[in-house]
Amino acid sequence: MxxxxxxxxxxxxxxxxxxxxxxxxxxxxxxxxxxxxxxxxxxxxxxxxxxxxxxxxxxxxxxxxxxxxxxxxxxxxxxxxxxxxxxxxxxxxxxxxxxxxxxxxxxxxxxxxDVPDWQVAVELAQPLNLPGFDDGIALLDLLASLPEERRDAFVLTQLLGLPYAEAAEVSDCPVGTVRSRVARARATLMDLLDEPDGPAVVAA
CATH class of the missing domain: 1.10.1740.10 (RNA polymerase sigma factor, region 2, helix turn helix motif)
Structure with a gap:
């Protein structure tokens, strides 16, 4: 092939x-x-x-x-x-x-x-000069603060749009675990956004 x-x-x-x-x-x-x-x-x-x-x-x-x-x-x-x-x-x-x-x-x-450069990562993964690009960088900075498993669940369901059942299949864990990880990730991100110096990330 x-x-x-x-x-x-x-x-x-x-x-x-x-x-x-x-x-x-x-x-x-x-x-x-x-x-x-x-x-x-x-x-x-x-x-x-x-x-x-x-x-x-x-x-x-x-x-x-x-x-x-x-x-x-x-x-x-x-x-x-x-x-x-x-x-x-x-x-x-x-x-x-x-x-x-x-x-x-x-x-x-x-x-x-051992320090990931999240800004470089998003520049590689997203087209440049589009509305919301700076917000995307800020969101990735926030995601970097999440535990790996919660970040993985959030990315699969909220950014890539996979149904929870399919995200569970990708992550090799129960659907309920994915739902819990996403809920905790959202709560953490909202807490970070509520901080006085937190970025106003539309995508979050």
Missing amino acids: TIPALPTSRPKGDRTGAPDESITAWALAARGGDTDAVERFVRALHRDVQRYVAHLCADPQAVDDLAQDTFLRALGSLHRFEGRSSARTWLLSIARRAVIDSYRYAATRPRLS
């Missing part, structure tokens, strides 16, 4: 994501060797994968590599995808494993810095 070059941004005029049903159909068609479906599948989910790994990854410079690794893994495993869950959920689960594997690999090597 020919692997298409991954896009660095969405095409002009592509302001909304494709429905999950269409993406899943493309994944199933790609499994059968439809190269056009492969291209559509990759383009439809590339931005979601970039955003997700940017929130999970402690090394913002590795975001593009992790997104590439995610799609290479996914395209190599398409023959096992049966459409029982949405292709988006399936792909984000692969992205999560790619990030975890990168942590395990990094743990065996010397690290130059």
